Amino acid sequence: MSLSNILQVERTYLGSPFVQPVERTYYAPLIRLLENLGITAIQEVKPSEDGMYIDILFEYHESSYVLEVKIGDSPRDFLKAIAQAYGYALKKGTNNIIVIRYPPDARKRGRISQINEIALDRTCESIFLTKEWGEYVELSPKESLTNLKAKIDNELLAAENIELVSHVLRISIRVLSRMLTKLYTKEDLQSLFEYLTKDFTLFQGLSSSKKNLDTQIVDLLSYILVNQIIFLFLFSRKKPEALSENARSMRELHNLEELESYFLEIRSINFKPIFDIEVIKKIPPDAKILDVINDIIQCLPRLRIEDIKHDLFGRLIGYSLPEDTRKILASYYTQGTSAELLAQLAITNGNESVWDLACGSGTILLSAYNKKMDLCTPYGELTKKESCELHKRFLEEELTGTDIMPFACHLSGLTLSAQNLDVSTNFIRIANKNSLELYNLPVEVKEAYSEISSAVDRIRQAQKTLSYFGQKRKEPTNTPSHSFKLDKVKTVLINPPFTRADRVPELLKKDFQKEELLKICGKRVSLWGSFLVLADKVLFNGGTLGAIIPINFLRGRDTLKIREFLLN
16 A cells, blocks of 8 residues: 555544444434434433433423433343333333344444444334334334334324234243253253153154254243243232232342242142243242343333233234244144134034144134133123133133143143133143044043143252252142043134144154044045044034144045045
8 A cells, every 4th residue: 555545544534533332322313313303302311329320311292201222132131121221211200111222233333424324224123112102113213213203293002012022021031041041951951841842752853943952942941931920910910919018019039039939829829720830949049040030020011911901821922932942842823813713613602612632822722712701791791700700610611622742731721821810720621632642532631730840840950059059949839730531522623733644753653643543534644634533533413623724625635535534
């Protein structure tokens, strides 16, 4: 390079200096944007004497808004920012919080003009939890803040947004999962995976992915724990008088034993299907994990979970469990509209007995519950007593679910229990069974739950801290599970597995390719054919089958035998 070129580079550098941006660098451009929109804003406001500062506080139409700015891609930072912003908002007397997270490359050195452009025009992940807008978006700050102003000007009110809630919960699950993965031995994770999924060989064989399964099993543990926290939160809002002051207020935890004691409180009321899996007993007193759980608890009030009334847990499973884990576990989620259509078409009487032979997350059973409830309420609202009696009758007598995967049984129990928090649920007709083995009825089966908890109890931690040994740990409080009789029903509703017969592992073919069923549906059809033959066998004469089936049921040689059987 010539001397003149060197001098030219130096002049360019001195004329427009490069800067290393940090989060605070973006405050000023954002404030200028807000002011250009006619919004009054100020940066770095101290809400209390704890030494922390609100990144940006702005006011518009007599309402205040807390805006937190982050850079990076760490889910932990996003979750922390939501909890932190909510804490600041409470101190400022507002419920309106916003978190804008710039991508990691927003930290790259650049000229001032480039930094200002990034501040306003770079696509960011943002969460808006305000009275006008509740949504997770991927927009530039200029677009998202302009949209917020328009919503405020038009006096809009935020609608329930299950996707937003699920996004935050998915972040929570992944953060917990990453931390917990380091705490367990590979052998223990394999053991638990085999129990929760019934058979490791089966789900590895049926899965389209061959990834390492350690992350997925800890995702399940994290998911169960987050569900239990949510259920406790909902119950504390619905029936605060049933809990101690600490449990219903869900203040910041000082140790995990506090949360364990809250779970024991609600478990003593029953709700065994939710709290019988005592995951909390297997988490060591780690300060970082405690911080994450506190962040989750702090976020829940602002997510307005208690306002989401329709199919809460059934829909959350469709979004909250990380996608790669759902795929690997074959934990398929039936779309709510499909389940509702089946229930609407098939169920004609509020007293009908209904069986889902592959209940999964419980979405179809929930649609059956809602349809039966509608049929039992032809003339308007039920009294509280009538609603509780119907809930108890449906769960203990008329709705049945079976699934080969214990984790799916947990989800179905959770979904159904949550439909009426005024009723203490201690028994649900959910059994952990391969339904294809149940073609000789009647048969006595065990309720699904306590065995899962026993499997969790067997897990050891890879490392234990000194403080762990210094704490008194409560002994497992599992109780024997109920047994109940499976017999023929009036209605079968099912979204059967569509796995091809050639993908069933050799060691498991005897369990899934029953000769009694194959001679009717043929050996060329996928597993759904066997389930439809089974459904016919467990129905009363004149019963109704509602099933999600592939279009090739109507054509082709592979489905000829099952097609002729059902149509005849």
